[in-house]
Amino acid sequence: MILLKILEYTVNRDEEALRVDKFLYNQLPRYSRTFFQKLIDNGQVTVNGASVKSSFKVSSGDVIRLEIPPPVETGIEAENIPLKIIYQDKDIIVIDKPAGMVVHPGAGVKSGTLVNALLYHCKDLSGIGGRLRPGIVHRLDKNTSGVLVVAKNDQAHIHLAKQLQERSMGREYTALVWHNLPDDQGEIDTTLNRSKKDRKKFAVTPQGRRAVTHFRVIRRFGFLTLMRIRLETGRTHQIRVHLNHIHHPVFGDPDYNGRTKQLSQVGKQSDRLLAKELLGNIDRQALHAGYLKLMHPSSGELLEFESPLPDDISTVLNKLNTRMDQVRI
Numbered sequence: 001m002i003l004l005k006i007l008e009y010t011v012n013r014d015e016e017a018l019r020v021d022k023f024l025y026n027q028l029p030r031y032s033r034t035f036f037q038k039l040i041d042n043g044q045v046t047v048n049g050a051s052v053k054s055s056f057k058v059s060s061g062d063v064i065r066l067e068i069p070p071p072v073e074t075g076i077e078a079e080n081i082p083l084k085i086i087y088q089d090k091d092i093i094v095i096d097k098p099a100g101m102v103v104h105p106g107a108g109v110k111s112g113t114l115v116n117a118l119l120y121h122c123k124d125l126s127g128i129g130g131r132l133r134p135g136i137v138h139r140l141d142k143n144t145s146g147v148l149v150v151a152k153n154d155q156a157h158i159h160l161a162k163q164l165q166e167r168s169m170g171r172e173y174t175a176l177v178w179h180n181l182p183d184d185q186g187e188i189d190t191t192l193n194r195s196k197k198d199r200k201k202f203a204v205t206p207q208g209r210r211a212v213t214h215f216r217v218i219r220r221f222g223f224l225t226l227m228r229i230r231l232e233t234g235r236t237h238q239i240r241v242h243l244n245h246i247h248h249p250v251f252g253d254p255d256y257n258g259r260t261k262q263l264s265q266v267g268k269q270s271d272r273l274l275a276k277e278l279l280g281n282i283d284r285q286a287l288h289a290g291y292l293k294l295m296h297p298s299s300g301e302l303l304e305f306e307s308p309l310p311d312d313i314s315t316v317l318n319k320l321n322t323r324m325d326q327v328r329i
């Protein structure tokens with residue numbers, strides 16, 4: 001039987017007035033402050049025998065008792081689903097996720113996810129993500145393809161989560177968007193929250209979590225633009241919401257105005273006909289996580305991973321490039 005790990009600390013004079021979550025982070029930096037905040041919210045941290053909030057400020061002589069829970073069984077079945085593994089060692093596994101695969105189980109989705117596949121291929125995943133998200137440090141939308149990293153132990157998970165929090169993990173995407181983007185590069189900086197019209201979607205709102213997206217144009221095709229995108233933050237649906245917000249939704253995106261709604265804004269009839277044809281080649285957003293950069297949790301080595309464009313996006317781009325070459329001739 002695996003028991004709780006119980007630790008006690010006494011606050012020194014030079015640690016007075018620290019928030020209790022910050023105090024615990026200073027004692028155990030291998031865990032994140034978010035981890036301690038969850039324990040505090042669950043009543044697993046006491047100060048002099050009493051429950052407190054994360055914002056509680058400690059005083060000299062305070063005795064802080066901390067309960068670190070044992071790993072829990074996920075309750076998710078392992079499934080023999082093929083995975084394209086880019087890299088793997090004792091700490092991390094890097095996956096090239098196909099479009100159409102959900103990252104982890106959730107409402108209405110209990111099988112066929114990346115987590116189900118990982119439990120079959122890996123017997124050692126971090127438990128910090130919880131029962132439904134073992135090892136999951138960051139996500140990709142179901143119909144976004146590309147590279148993502150999964151933690152195989154708690155220490156690796158904490159280290160990777162800290163890189164995300166400090167924005168030192170580099171994530172870049174390739175996106176094909178509607179219409180001619182006038183600026184060669186730019187930044188979109190807004191706050192995002194759940195849409196009041198549809199709780200499954202997100203929207204730019206006056207209040208919410210800050211989201212920052214950087215973009216650079218790779219090539220223009222007249223009625224479509226190919227761009228490279230770098231995430232500074234990683235909010236749910238961030239890229240798709242941001243590009244829709246600036247009136248350049250991701251081509252093919254069924255949720256954020258990326259399909260036939262844009263055809264009326266395409267001026268030339270020949271372009272509209274080509275756009276209709278291209279939409280028939282892709283049934284999802286033309287968004288691909290092509291590049292990931294991180295520091296290895298154990299060695300500190302800088303690692304870089306790339307994923308080539310999948311067939312559906314490549315088919316669309318090949319037709320666009322052929323069209324451009326014909327126009328030049």
